[in-house]
Structures are given as C-alpha cells and as structure tokens.
Amino acid sequence: MSVRQPHPVEIRSYEILRSRVDLSPMPPLWRAVAERIIHATADLEYAVDLVTREESLEQGWAALRAGAPIVTDEYMVAAGITARETVCHAADPAVGRMARAAGITRPAAAVRLAYSDVGPGAVWVVGSAPESIFEIIDRRVGPALVIGVPVGFVGAAEAKEALRASGLPQLSNVSEKGGSAVAAAAVNALLYQEEAR
Numbered sequence: 001m002s003v004r005q006p007h008p009v010e011i012r013s014y015e016i017l018r019s020r021v022d023l024s025p026m027p028p029l030w031r032a033v034a035e036r037i038i039h040a041t042a043d044l045e046y047a048v049d050l051v052t053r054e055e056s057l058e059q060g061w062a063a064l065r066a067g068a069p070i071v072t073d074e075y076m077v078a079a080g081i082t083a084r085e086t087v088c089h090a091a092d093p094a095v096g097r098m099a100r101a102a103g104i105t106r107p108a109a110a111v112r113l114a115y116s117d118v119g120p121g122a123v124w125v126v127g128s129a130p131e132s133i134f135e136i137i138d139r140r141v142g143p144a145l146v147i148g149v150p151v152g153f154v155g156a157a158e159a160k161e162a163l164r165a166s167g168l169p170q171l172s173n174v175s176e177k178g179g180s181a182v183a184a185a186a187v188n189a190l191l192y193q194e195e196a197r
Contacts, residue, residue, distance in 0.1 A: 004083075004192055010039065013039050014035065014039060017035060017038050017039060017044070018035075020044055021038070021044050021047045023035060023047060027054035027057075028054075028193075029054055029057035029058060029061055029189075029190065029193060030050075030052060030054055030057060032189045032190070032192070032193055033050070033052070033057065033171065033185075033186050033189040033190065034046060034047055034050055035189070036185045036186065036188055036189035036192075037050070037182050037185045037186060037189070039185070040181050040182065040184075040185035041181060041182060041185070043177070045175075045177075046173065046182075049173040049174055049175050049177070050171065050172075050173050051160075051164055051170075051171070051172050051173060051174060052170065052171040052172070053169075055169070056145055056169035056170055056171065057145070057171065057190065059144055059145055059169050060123050060144050060145025060147075060169065060171075060190055061190045061193060062144075063121060063122075063123055063144030063145065064084075064123060064144075064187075064190055064191055068121050068122055068123055068144050069086075069087055069117075069118040069121075069122040069123070070084055070085075070086045070087065070122065070123045070125060070187060071086065071087045071088070071111075071114045071115075071118060071122050071123070071124045071125065072086045072087070072088045072090075072125045072126075072127070072183070073088070073090065073107055073110065073111075073125070073126045073127060073128055073129045073132040073150075074088065074090050074127060074128045074129065074180060075088055075090055075091065076127065076128070076180035076184075077125055077126075077127040077128070077180045077183045077184050079180075079184075080180060080181060080183070080184025080185070080188070081125075081184050081187050081188060081191070082188060082191075083188065083191040083192070084191060086125075087114050087117055087118055087122075088110075088114075089110040089113045089114050089117075090106075090107075090110055092110070092113060094113060095109045095110045095113055096109075098112060098113060104135075105129075105131040107128075107129035107131040107132040107135065108131050108132070108134070108135040110132070111124075111132050111135040111136055111139060111141070112135065112139065115139055115141050119142075120141060120142025120143070121142060121143070121144050122141070122143060122144060123143065123144050123145045123146075123147070123187070123190075124136050124141065124143050124145070124146045124147070124148075125146075125147045125183050125184075125186070125187055126146070126147065126148045126149065126150050126159075126183065127149055127150060127151070127178060127179050127180035127181075127182060127183030127184070128150055128151065128179065128180060129150060130150045130152070130154075130155035130156050130158065130159030130160075131155075131159075132150070133146070133148045133150065133159040133160070133162065133163050134159060134162060136148075136163075136168075137162060137163065137166045137168065143168060143169065144169065145169045145170065145171065146163060146168050146169065146170045146171075147170070147171045147172075147183055147186045147187060148160055148163045148170060148171070148172045149171070149172060149173055149178035149179070149182045149183050149186065150178055150179075151176065151177055151178040151179035151182075152176060153176050156176050156178060157174070157175065157176050160172040160173060160174070160178075171186055
C-alpha cells in the first residue's frame with residue numbers, strides 16, 4: 001500500500017481549519033472524520049453537529065481495512081470516495097422494477113438489491129436519500145458502520161434521528177445539512193487513516 005501524499009492546498013486548508021477550531025480533544029478517528037468533513041465543506045459547524053461514538057468508527061475503520069464492501073446511496077457519493085470501489089445500485093434498472101413490484105421507493109429498493117450483493121458487514125454510506133436509512137434499519141443489514149448524512153428539509157433530520165436511535169454503529173449529524181460531499185469525506189477520512197489509535 002502506498003502512502004498518501006496530500007496536495008499542498010489540502011495541507012494549507014487543514015492548517016486554516018485547525019487555526020479556527022480546536023478538535024484536539026476528540027478521539028482520533030472522530031477528529032479525522034470531523035476535520036475531513038470541515039475541509040470538504042468549509043463549514044465549522046460540523047465540529048458540533050456530528051454524532052458518533054469512537055467505537056463505531058473503529059469498527060468501520062477495521063472493516064474497511066479488512067476489505068469490507070462500501071455501499072453508497074448515490075453515484076455522487078461513490079464518485080467522491082477516492083481510495084476504493086463502491087457498490088451503488090441507484091440507476092440499476094432492477095431497482096425500478098423492484099420498487100414498483102414491492103410498492104417501495106427506489107432508494108429502499110436499491111438498499112435491498114445492494115444487500116443481496118454484499119450481505120452483512122458492509123459500510124453503508126447515505127448522502128442523499130433518507131429512505132435508504134430507514135430501509136437499512138428495517139432490513140437489519142448487519143452493517144459494520146452506517147454513515148448517514150442525507151441533506152434536505154424533508155425527512156433528512158428524522159432519518160438521522162432514527163439511525164441514532166437504532167443502536168447501529170453510525171455516524172450522523174443533527175441538522176438538515178449533509179450531502180454527498182459530506183458522506184464521501186467521512187469515508188475518505190477512515191480510508192486515509194493508517195492507524196486507528
């Protein structure tokens with residue numbers, strides 16, 4: 001495995017964000033995720049908006065290190081994950097057929113199809129569709145970690161609240177903000193970490 005060399009702009013961005021917010025009291029993985037999300041969004045509020053447990057991030061990190069599949073709810077999230085291939089069925093024609101036949105949303109059908117591909121132990125990443133989070137919870141997919149940060153005023157905050165209440169290992173945020181860049185940044189932070197401690 002080659003050692004990742006950050007671009008000078010990224011290095012400077014981290015210097016600036018660290019001069020504006022002190023995340024050093026956070027546990028190492030939580031800090032890495034928070035910093036990468038703030039770097040990707042230039043939004044310092046993520047320092048207090050993210051909700052997770054270090055143990056959940058350690059579980060996800062270990063699963064990624066062991067080669068666990070990464071399932072995304074949309075191609076924008078998949079495109080932002082730079083170090084690994086992902087599973088994304090958002091545009092799969094079978095998703096539309098399954099959604100119509102089962103009377104469910106396309107994001108829910110995509111979760112079902114992806115789960116049939118990867119089984120338990122995957123890292124699930126949601127940046128857009130709150131319905132994906134509800135289906136992950138209802139389907140009992142046995143995730144290593146769920147990164148649930150969908151954006152929007154309709155259902156996003158409620159889905160994230162349900163994820164936190166589910167007891168699943170998770171990273172979410174409280175507000176309506178989020179999105180594909182945030183979701184991808186969280187995964188990348190874990191993928192870029194060489195050591196969990």
